[in-house]
Amino acid sequence: MAKRPVTFDAEALRSFVTGIELGSFVLAADRLGRSTSAVSAQLKKLEQQAGTELVQKSGRHLMPTERGEVMLSFARRILSLNDEASAALLASTLCGSLNVGMQEDFGETLLPAILGTFTRAHPQVQVSASITRNRQLLDGIRHNEFDLAVCWQADDAPLFPSSQSLGRVPLRWVGPQNFPLSHYLASNEPLPLLVFEAPCLMRSAATAALDRAGISWRIAFTSRSLSGIWAAMSAGLGVTLRTDFGKPESLQILEELPAAGDIGVSLHQSETPPGEAATHLKEAIIDFFTATILTVNK
Incomplete structure (x- = not known):
């Protein structure tokens, strides 16, 4: 038996x-x-x-x-x-529609981990997700185009009354495998940077960290999308400053470059009174980032 x-x-x-x-x-x-x-x-x-x-x-x-x-x-x-x-x-019969915005960095984690589970649990709620940059996300919240938006939080940018901080994560230098970093540091040849078009929080943090360390740099590539930066990096065009969110496994962390601090993550909510569906999704996002940021910062 x-x-x-x-x-x-x-x-x-x-x-x-x-x-x-x-x-x-x-x-x-x-x-x-x-x-x-x-x-x-x-x-x-x-x-x-x-x-x-x-x-x-x-x-x-x-x-x-x-x-x-x-x-x-x-x-x-x-x-x-x-x-x-x-x-x-156990879910109530939620219905209606939700518009959610997020940074491209969160697309590979937030979409399947939270939105996929939420839509399966609440099939009568129509969820639309938009991936774009901080300025567009914040404008969307101000004009009630998004019910919820997950953004990077600048140190000097106030939260909206209905928004909250989700924590902070370290900024990390990322480069392609076998990138000749020692050559740039030894020769003082300008370090090639791959960045978003200005204005960009991480672009500013990257250049400020290099300036403080006396490391010369040049903008080698600009992009409107994170996928464009990852593609340029895979081609060996330079390095960038991001977080652990969304970093492709094929790329490496460059510990030799100067520390650039950390960056906040915030969850914004429109001024329109949230419905039950928005409240459920907001709680799921908070739980996800609480656990994820604790793991990243360990």
């Missing part, structure tokens, strides 16, 4: 995933609204079900063991399906 497969406890899986993503089961307990002892008990239960240790300490943070990494991958998939089923079965 075949051995019955183990049915893993969903709440224990959630505690495990949250603890690993936050690097602390104390933080996980706070996020989940449980006591630390309850979360620890759930982890112990999950390890008993799995028949192996799933977590190990690495300095002040918790890391998955080798078997824990396997469990983490499956746990995320199980919880994703669980939450999608819950949303589909």
Whole structure:
């Protein structure tokens, strides 16, 4: 007779995933609204079900063991399906339409991770997504063309009354594989930059960081789209300053260039009173960025 497969406890899986993503089961307990002892008990239960240790300490943070990494991958998939089923079965009969705007950097993560799940859970809500630059997004919010917009947040730019900060992420220098950076740094030959057309927050941050470090630079390529910058970089034309959001795996982080600080992410909402659909989607976006930014900044 075949051995019955183990049915893993969903709440224990959630505690495990949250603890690993936050690097602390104390933080996980706070996020989940449980006591630390309850979360620890759930982890112990999950390890008993799995028949192996799933977590190990690495300095002040918790890391998955080798078997824990396997469990983490499956746990995320199980919880994703669980939450999608819950949303589909428990959702109210939302209807109407939503217009959402976002920076191109977020397109590959936000569209499938949030909007895909939302539209499957609320099929009667028509969601239109526009990918464009900050100025167009903010203008769209001012004129009520977007219900919600996810933007980069300039340090000196105030939030709208109905908007909020989603956190900050580090700016990183990105370049093609085998880019001869040492040659430019040693020879003082101007570093070729691939940037958006001005005005651009990251373009300004890049040139300011290089100026502070006394590194000469030149604008080698300008583009109206992020895909154009990635294509130019893949062709070896130069480097750029972006974040981890949307960076192609084929490109590398250039640690040798001067630190350029970080940049804020903000969620803007139109002044029109939000309907139930907009409120649900706003909460999903906040949850997604809270978890993602914590992971990026670890």
